[in-house]
Amino acid sequence: xxxxxxxxxxxxxxxxxxxxxxxxxxxxxxxxxxxxxxxxxxxxxxxxxxxxxxxxxxxxxxxxxxxxxxxxxxxxxxxxxxxxxxxxxxxxxxxxxxxxxxxxxxxxxxxxxx
Amino acid sequence: xxxxxxxxxxxxxxxxxxxxxxxxxxxxxxxxxxxxxxxxxxxxxxxxxxxxxxxxxxxxxxxxxxxxxxxxxxxxxxxxxxxxxxxxxxxxxxxxxxxxxxxxxxxxxxxxxxxxx
Numbered sequence: 348x349x350x351x352x353x354x355x356x357x358x359x360x361x362x363x364x365x366x367x368x369x370x371x372x373x374x375x376x377x378x379x380x381x382x383x384x385x386x387x388x389x390x391x392x393x394x395x396x397x398x399x400x401x402x403x404x405x406x407x408x409x410x411x412x413x414x415x416x417x418x419x420x421x422x423x424x425x426x427x428x429x430x431x432x433x434x435x436x437x438x439x440x441x442x443x444x445x446x447x448x449x450x451x452x453x454x455x456x457x458x459x460x461x
Numbered sequence: 462x463x464x465x466x467x468x469x470x471x472x473x474x475x476x477x478x479x480x481x482x483x484x485x486x487x488x489x490x491x492x493x494x495x496x497x498x499x500x501x502x503x504x505x506x507x508x509x510x511x512x513x514x515x516x517x518x519x520x521x522x523x524x525x526x527x528x529x530x531x532x533x534x535x536x537x538x539x540x541x542x543x544x545x546x547x548x549x550x551x552x553x554x555x556x557x558x559x560x561x562x563x564x565x566x567x568x569x570x571x572x573x574x575x576x577x578x
Contacts (some may be wrong), residue, residue: 382566391568392566392567395563442564446496447556447559449496449508450564451508452506452507455506
């Protein structure tokens with residue numbers, strides 16, 4: 348089992364461009380979470396998805412950010428028209444079910460907006 | 462809203478010594494889960510230990526143990542026989558009961574632990 352795979356590991360975008368971050372959950376895991384880690388901060392919840400459904404997006408900024416988890420393929424976090432304040436590490440995590448056991452994190456994508 | 466506070470931003474310890482990392486949280490819930498995650502320079506978030514609030518017994522995982530004081534809303538992590546590989550950022554995290562089918566983690570700001578040879 349390869350674990351939670353995120354790519355790319357590093358992503359550099361110019362202001363105004365789009366950033367697409369990918370996450371493949373662990374095999375058998377149907378629950379995907381996205382978190383953002385700003386410099387010198389802990390992780391902050393963004394969104395929780397199951398296959399083809401957004402369950403909780405209470406942590407997502409209202410504009411420019413969107414997420415999907417299609418029936419086939421990885422989960423995608425998309426940031427349109429990036430700004431310098433979007434520079435952060437974005438982590439994906441997955442779990443097989445809701446159980447209170449926490450989940451397995453990927454290694455994150457570090458987004459730098461120049 | 463639940464909050465998690467890690468008041469010590471940084472600590473250092475000598476190899477083989479014992480160190481305790483502090484964490485407090487605020488919640489009105491009675492059932493919840495608490496976690497300690499480790500983030501080494503590789504940036505990978507690694508689960509260290511987990512505690513269920515309805516269990517009085519403190520969780521233990523090899524060299525890692527917790528002191529869970531529910532009334533005081535305190536959840537400290539003790540690392541025994543510290544090793545160089547324990548050098549990392551450590552994050553305390555709180556998970557409230559499942560709400561609307563979502564299990565969100567609320568993280569503290571983290572604490573940088575350095576183990577010196």
